[in-house]
Amino acid sequence: MPRSLRIAIPALVVLVWLVVASVGGPFFGRISEVSTNDQTSFLPASADATAVQDRSSDFRDASGAPAIIVLERDGGLTGADTAAAGRIADALGDRDDVDQVSPVIPSEDGDAVEIVATLTASAETGDAVTAIRTDVDAALPDGVLGYVTGPAGFTADLTAAFAGIDGLLLGVALVAVLVILIVVYRSPLLPFLVLATAVFALTASILVVWALAKAGVVTVNGQVQGILSILVIGAATDYALLYTSRYREALRDHRTGWDATKAALRGSLEPIVASGGTVIVGVLCLLLSDLNSNKALGPVAAIGIAFSVLAALTLLPALLLCFRRAAFWPLRPAFGSAHPVLTGPDARGLWARVGRLVGRRSRVVWIVCTVGLLAMGTGLLGLRADGVPQSDLVIGQSQARDGQTVLADHFPGGSGSPALVLGDADRIDDLAAAVAGVDGVDAVAAAAKGAPSGSVPAGPDATRVGTGGAPSSVTAADPTVSRGQVLLEATLADPADSAAAEHTVRELRTAVERVDPGSRVGGVTATAIDTNDTGIRDRTVIIPVVLVVILLILMLLLRSIVTPLVLIGSVIVSFAAALGVGALVFDHLFHFPGADPSVPLFSFVFLVALGVDYNIFLMTRVREETLRHGPREGVLRGLGATGGVITSAGVVLAATFAALGVIPILFLVQIAFVVAFGVLLDTVVVRSLLVPALVLELGRRAWWPSRLSRRPGDM
Template sequence: MESNSWLAKYGSLVAGKRTRWITIFAWILLAAVLSMTLPQVGSKEINNAPNLKDDLPSVQAAAIIKEQFPSESGLPALIVWHRDSGLTAEDLAAVQGLAQQLTDSPVEGQSSTVPLHQMPVDALRAQVSEDGTTLIQPMFFDESADAEVMESSLEQIKTLGDEAAGAKPFEAETDGGELSARITGPAGIAVDASALFSGADVSLLIATVVIVLVILLAIYRSPILALIPLVGVAFAYAVTSPLLGWMAGEGWITVDSQGISIMTVLLFGAGTDYCLFLISHFRTELTRHENKLTALIHAIKDATGAVAMSGFTVVLSLLALLLAEYGAYHRFAVPFSLSIFIMGIASITLVPALLSVFGRASFFPFIPRTPEMKRERAIRKGKPVPKETPQRGFGQAIGGLVTRKPWTVTIVSVVILGALAGFAPAINYNYDILSSFPKTMDSREGNDLIGEAFSPGSLAPVTVVVDTEGKDVNLASVFEADDKIASVSGKPESGATEPNLQSYSITLAMNPYSLDAMSYIPELQARAENELKASGIAEPRVWVGGQTAEQHDTKTVGDQDRNLIIPVVTVLIALLLLVYLRSFVAMLYLIATVLLSYGAALGLGWIIIHYLMGADGIQGSIPLYAFVFLVALGEDYNIFMISSIWQKRKTMPLRQAIREGVADTGGVITSAGLILAATFAVLATLPIQVLVQFGIITAIGVLLDTFVVRPFLVPAITVLLGKTAFWPGRVYEPAASGKAERVTRAYRG
């Protein structure tokens, strides 16, 4: 206890014979008081919070459209009526009946509806698709309406539609021959997205708890020890949830269900990892010390620094998301980082206190004992005294391999990871939210019907607003001549208070959520500006609004955030490693190996998602999320292993330190990696493709870190570099006797 004696004092403070009860009581009191006085985070979720700032083109366009063209503003819901054999007169009468109901008695949040009931039947039939099977009935919600209001209103619309049709078209199969109806469009999509995430919360929590518990039982074969990390995570969540709820209630942060779902996974995965590192040290020390408190204090001394450093690394990396301009990225920063911060505190306070209470019984029925205790127990029971034989496990074998053949291990590891990373540039990215939905979701089925019977652009028309400056300008013919535009509806509408403003509603000849459609937005704006210039307007003003324009701005802002945050996170982690290890060289190769692992995770993830699962692309937000998680969490494992090597280097030759460091940390890091990968893999069981893809890629990255980077690549590189790995920090040269005599010098190459 001579070195780092302050950690020994700290261990006695949080896990001493009397103080352990104070620690446990403090956590119980804190969790109880916060839960009783502050709202839970789930009650403060806002699932329709804006992701784009007011100064972005699509947002400015939406504001102008709402002010000057109120009939075109609002969030559209498209009711898609369909009959395979063709819509009948009775079907059209049902549509008109629903239109009259929505006109006479608007549902909550409704801003307007198209008065189809005022059309003659022949005019209404002209709105039916050319094959006679499908009709789109638009209505609009106020943009301020939240998902809960729209969900309730859409359910009411379904009831009214059933009454008008005298059947249940919203439950009928779309290919069953009878009249069917589905609600899609931006409002329908928003409601379905909210329902998917809200339904996922409970199932995700249950699945995560079960899988962590099963893995812990398999690893330690002790019911008590399997529960201790879960208790720590539960208390961390019990403190985090009301704090986040309070912050959201004060308006300091915004939280949504997607963020809380991922936060839950992160808390269980990373939190359990931190607990395991302490537990592993405790079990080792129990084989050396008869007194459980002495063993625990030694374990706290050995593990606390690495746990604190790892947690701090993850917290800072996640806080970097505050730099994001895109709302969804920005909203994740505080919940993710706060949950890890509180979990880190719990893992070095509450968990040690619980281990102090249970002592060796934590590991029942496989209780670790010192050799002397084993002999005494054998004599007491009249059994043969067990012989102490050195343990030669898988970790020792790997440690021996990397020290004997470092070049081979390094080359093979780099080739494997590099080959996988080579697939990353081939990844196709998409921003089509519908591709994340199950094929049986109402909004996706409705979208498919529109795509088959009409132009898929009917799902979300683009609105172009121009300032004519009083000149005689009509851009309809210009737009209609573009083969990327399916139709331009009617004559341009003039602004309510500014008659020089004209609005054109454009239906694209492509999926409005596709990359092609998004990349067309600047081209569409340029086409309008050029036509205005040709009409004598020197400085044309054009605004392009609608879902496609918003998606274009989303991609632009997301790309900017990724290009900023990835370097920032890399630099932050590099600085932390430099401070902790005091080695510039070690910092460089630790960062490089994790970046290589990240690229390999993207590449292998793309192979699975595209070639095996058949997806055309992955969600555009995944690379940034995966980077922040994988680089921060991947460095966790490097920190734990390299800390062991650095510590052992003080008393033994470097190759022996590497061999024993790999062996000592192998089991616990493998266990932690399996748990973390499994918790992220739980996301892949949800019916939401964006979470499925994120879960697959993140789990792959964790497994690559666990089974390739940490046991093979990093220690092999350390062997090859030798003393250079410590540059310019201290190099410890053990005395020839092998005792802890230390000679310290600066190594300069």
């Protein structure tokens, strides 16, 4: 090829990526424009809570989230305190982002009052609640404590916790990766080339995801946004490490950078494409989810992985071709220099010692590793992953959580967050009697246009009941009827996100279905129930599908049945161990209240898909070496050649996922721990010891039924 083209091609590739980065760079800070943290929006349309939410605006003037302002003075509120509460309510009514404000509602013990301010549908919940909190604090009399809680308050706290996802999370991840790369390469330039590849891949991913979200094709929330950044940085760096390893080898065998680039691409193209393709297929299995939040992550993560592969196979080769051997300075690989000895008595270094251990004691190694992993997996017996209260989603300080506690001390726990019953208008009395007859319901009223929403406990149109009581009818000035249906608001005695409230709503659904089979129950508590139930269903369906799909891909890639079964088995055991240790740490070290159903699901998808990455890196090289040197020597040489790069990649990926822990959201912290620990376990134990020992034990049988299993040679 002419020298001019050898210069023009890499320059053009770098230029194209620079243009993509310049266009996509500004969208780093704009992805939040198209993201939402409204829990109901992620439920399937078939869920009861979704159907009720969609219809609730037909019965009430206000359709935004309610913010509950609760004021408390220990020893009892004074007349001046009550007057100040009235002024706060009036000020709230003058706000453009507030649709309706309830009267000031005093508690029976006289120590507190509450005000329910329903935001407008167009209000930005986080900004509105922040402004309301500022105004309330400024208007509080001395000695009175004020809180803004309720659904709007919790959403605001969640939004604030996600606020660091654009800058803090990415900054921590990049610094961690840079430090690791400097230690691995001992070069001042190469780490920046690898990191630039990852950042450019992320920039392109965010640009495409932003456009799709803006068009309504995908749904993005804080968790999807954070996982995308971590996944792309980690995966792109992994693929870059594999290519760089091959390029360094090629520079010893080829005089020119162009020839070395061609050789490196030949050696790394198949494993990188296969690894990326496996992860893409794995995350796309999330499309089988009924939860839109889970479903959204599938295509978004697939886009990120696709750009990670593309950048590792285009931008990085072009950058390394520009710098050639200088990229590795001061440890530049010279043309004609000897390759490291991988096996035999002359082999030196950590991986030579690991290879000798596995070669001499393969049976002992795989048995000990398997027993150890299974022992770690016993922690699964204590795993609680059926959902956590909304008040526990944010780790650390939360005004909404503190306010909810105060609210429950002085009012029915579900004040301001009623259960909503959508039913036949002709059966309103029977429905009301059924609702009020459920233990845990404090009051029930029919929604009406023009009436304040969320103020059921003390509103003049409310029917108050005791535990187990049943009113003869529901009173309302003029209950709104839409399409032959009415909406009942049932105030629960327990906090809306509590286990007791969930039990009440499940009983409520059973009770109203007897009266009106077409009725539906929604609201905050019902949304949490439907989300958790759907998440558990998704976990049960998607995990087996991911295993089967990845197993088939491995069989096609390795031309074998036995080895893919071994690899999938090792991944399952490794995942069980990581999640088991995670369960023990969550319960006994951090004392977390439980876990969201998405934690095992996301952890599984990432650990299996990314764990298979390392399987592919290892076994494609083992197969290549086995074709040349036989099965035993092939395993040891493959381990020696890939041990360093796989371990480095694992440490990088673990560090990037661990960075998720800086965001104070419970499920992100849990995913960060499980995936980071699982990746390290996978690279240090499974890929370095367990898999090589098992393949050595099987010998040529590991490659059955391919021709490699029938070739003569050592076993």
